[in-house]
Amino acid sequence: MERKSFQLGDIVQMKKPHPCGTNEMEVIRMGMDIRIKCTGCQHSVLIPRAKFEKNLKKVLRSAENKENELGQN
Numbered sequence: 001m002e003r004k005s006f007q008l009g010d011i012v013q014m015k016k017p018h019p020c021g022t023n024e025m026e027v028i029r030m031g032m033d034i035r036i037k038c039t040g041c042q043h044s045v046l047i048p049r050a051k052f053e054k055n056l057k058k059v060l061r062s063a064e065n066k067e068n069e070l071g072q073n
């Protein structure tokens with residue numbers, strides 16, 4: 001089972017793909033509401049945290065891993 005933990009900068013997959021056909025969203029704001037940005041068309045949406053967690057399928061790439069990759073350069 002995938003853990004539904006997420007943080008700022010994570011790339012997440014939602015249950016429903018974005019209308020543009022991309023199903024990768026970047027978490028760009030955390031709070032009572034979550035702002036996610038489509039990695040395909042750069043469109044961003046603000047959704048309540050509860051709805052986000054309900055629609056979240058899984059975390060594809062965590063921000064922590066991304067930082068580690070950058071650290072190797």
Ligand SMILES: [Zn+2]
Pocket residue numbers: 018019020021022038039040041042043
């Ligand atoms: Zn899109």
